[in-house]
Amino acid sequence: MARIVMKFGGTSMAGIERIRAVAARIGRERARGHEIAVVVSAMAGETDRLVGFCREASSLYDPREYDVVVSSGEQVTSGLLAIALQAAGVPARSWLGWQLPIRTSSAHASARIGGIDMAALDRALAGGEVAVIPGFQGVSEDGSVTTLGRGGSDTSAVAVAAAMRAERCDIYTDVDGVYTTDPRIVPRARKLSRVTYEEMLELASVGAKVLQTRSVGLAMKERVRVRVLSSFEDGDDGEPWESRGTLIVGEEEVDSMERQLITGIAHDKNEAKITLTSVPDRPGSVAAIFAPLAAAEINVDMIVQNVAHSAGSTDVTFTVPAADLPRSLDVLGTARGAIGYDKLVHDTRVAKISVVGVGMRSHAGVASTMFTTLGERGINIQAITTSEIKVSVLIEEDYTELAVRVLHTAYGLDAE
Numbered sequence: 001m002a003r004i005v006m007k008f009g010g011t012s013m014a015g016i017e018r019i020r021a022v023a024a025r026i027g028r029e030r031a032r033g034h035e036i037a038v039v040v041s042a043m044a045g046e047t048d049r050l051v052g053f054c055r056e057a058s059s060l061y062d063p064r065e066y067d068v069v070v071s072s073g074e075q076v077t078s079g080l081l082a083i084a085l086q087a088a089g090v091p092a093r094s095w096l097g098w099q100l101p102i103r104t105s106s107a108h109a110s111a112r113i114g115g116i117d118m119a120a121l122d123r124a125l126a127g128g129e130v131a132v133i134p135g136f137q138g139v140s141e142d143g144s145v146t147t148l149g150r151g152g153s154d155t156s157a158v159a160v161a162a163a164m165r166a167e168r169c170d171i172y173t174d175v176d177g178v179y180t181t182d183p184r185i186v187p188r189a190r191k192l193s194r195v196t197y198e199e200m201l202e203l204a205s206v207g208a209k210v211l212q213t214r215s216v217g218l219a220m221k222e223r224v225r226v227r228v229l230s231s232f233e234d235g236d237d238g239e240p241w242e243s244r245g246t247l248i249v250g251e252e253e254v255d256s257m258e259r260q261l262i263t264g265i266a267h268d269k270n271e272a273k274i275t276l277t278s279v280p281d282r283p284g285s286v287a288a289i290f291a292p293l294a295a296a297e298i299n300v301d302m303i304v305q306n307v308a309h310s311a312g313s314t315d316v317t318f319t320v321p322a323a324d325l326p327r328s329l330d331v332l333g334t335a336r337g338a339i340g341y342d343k344l345v346h347d348t349r350v351a352k353i354s355v356v357g358v359g360m361r362s363h364a365g366v367a368s369t370m371f372t373t374l375g376e377r378g379i380n381i382q383a384i385t386t387s388e389i390k391v392s393v394l395i396e397e398d399y400t401e402l403a404v405r406v407l408h409t410a411y412g413l414d415a416e
Contacts, residue, residue: 001034002166002167003034003125003164003167004029004035004036004167004168004170005036005037005039005160005168005170006026006036006037006170007038007135007154007157007170008040009153009172009174009231010041010042010044010045010046010047011174012041012172012232013041013042013043013044013077013081014044014045019077019081020088021231022081022084023081023084023088023090024088025172027088027090030130036131037121037130037131037160037164037166038130038132039135039156040074040078040133041073041136041153042073042074042077043073047073047136050073054069063108067108067144067145067146067147068145070109070147071136071137074135074137075094075134078094078132078133079132081132082094085132091127091128091129092132093124093130093131094134095120095131095133096133096137097133097137097138097146100116100121101117102133102138102139102156103115103116103117103139103141104138104139104140106140106142106144106146110147110149111138111146113156113218116159118163118164121163121164122164135154135155135156136153136156137152137156138156148214151212151214152212154212154214154215155214155215157215158224162222162224168225168226168227169225170227170229171211171226171229172231173210173228173229174230174232176229176233177228177229178200178203178228178246178264179264180263180265181265181404181408181413185404185405186404188408188414188415189408189413190413190414191246192246194247194249195246195249195254196249196250196254197219197249197251198220198251198358198389199264199358199389200248201216202356202387202389202390203263203354203356204216206352206390206392210228211228219248223250225247225248225249225253226248226249227244227246228245228246228248229244229245229246251358260357260359260412261363261411261412262356262360262411262412262413263356263358264355264413265355265413266353266354266356268352269322269351270322270323271301271321271322271348271350271351271352272319272320273346273347273348274325274328274345275316275317275344276316276344277315277341277343277345278311278313278343279340280313280340281308285339285340286305286316288339288340290318292334293331296328298320298321298324298331299321299324300318300319300320301318301352302318302319302385303316303317303318305317316341317382317383318383319394329344332344349396350382350395351394351397351400352392352393352394353392353395353400353407354390354391355391355392355407360389361388367386369410369411370391370393370407373406374393374395377402379395379402380396381393381394381395382394382395382396
């Protein structure tokens with residue numbers, strides 16, 4: 001007997017028939033003798049609808065009341081799934097975030113989980129009951145409902161798995177695993193059987209949409225084994241669980257014989273490039289640019305400082321999330337006098353392309369292959385950033401799909 005967390009996303013919960021299908025899948029897993037906790041998202045599109053209501057009610061809405069409204073989508077699906085399980089003869093009960101409780105910080109709309117009280121949940125699981133828990137929500141010290149930010153249900157599932165010491169956390173979504181790149185761009189992309197925490201964290205942070213970045217970081221910290229698989233496959237053909245979907249695990253669980261130099265290619269069009277021209281070339285100038293952006297909680301990614309001009313000035317280029325561009329322009333405009341730049345130029349028609357793989361720790365030439373491959377196709381590189389297992393470049397948005405395809409081939413990732 002093992003403890004398992006099963007998490008179902010919005011597309012899996014989109015309507016009563018799909019909820020019944022989820023209940024049937026849970027019933028089969030329980031019949032194998034496992035103790036099961038289920039974490040659910042709101043129905044597909046429901047959170048956006050609720051956010052829209054808040055914005056219509058007031059452009060300056062109270063964050064506390066916003067959390068009350070947007071957390072209700074998961075409350076609905078958790079109750080409906082519990083009803084469907086009971087109708088199928090499976091003992092089940094829904095547990096809202098405040099009932100366990102799932103304790104969080106008080107940062108409404110972006111709260112962080114501090115701990116989960118397992119006493120009541122342990123008793124329910126030991127008694128054979130399936131616990132259905134709404135994702136994305138918790139309760140602060142003052143008793144207020146909080147939410148974890150968009151995509152937070154993945155983080156809820158991993159946190160529950162860590163608290164109950166689950167064998168694994170199965171995240172059911174609308175894809176059947178993690179691929180070497182987006183199969184819609186590269187039909188010959190391959191599904192990966194195992195990916196390390198570090199690789200998945202990098203892939204999630206640079207554009208792969210399979211898992212939320214925070215959930216992967218938490219899984220790595222707590223050593224929770226995560227499996228990504230499709231809720232639209234039957235999953236009852238006798239195939240062992242290890243061969244389904246993609247497992248995200250520690251590096252020690254990935255066979256070195258199967259490990260490739262590059263694990264995947266990711267792309268992200270949600271980037272904006274900002275260039276400040278004729279910034280004074282003196283100590284403290286760069287700090288004058290990025291300190292006010294940090295104070296406004298705007299994350300800066302790629303940074304390029306050009307060679308100084310003969311007049312004692314330089315140009316500085318960097319990227320921010322496209323959604324933060326208006327605020328970035330406002331902050332930089334306010335700080336223009338302190339920074340001393342001449343012009344501010346911005347461009348949203350850019351994309352970040354990243355190659356990720358733990359194999360590059362021990363192999364040279366990964367960046368060279370990337371630069372050469374893009375150069376041969378006439379794709380200009382505007383900025384570069386690297387980590388121990390990642391190389392990212394900024395290119396013109398129109399070349400995104402071409403860049404992904406040629407790099408996928410160049411690193412030998414195409415399926416037979």
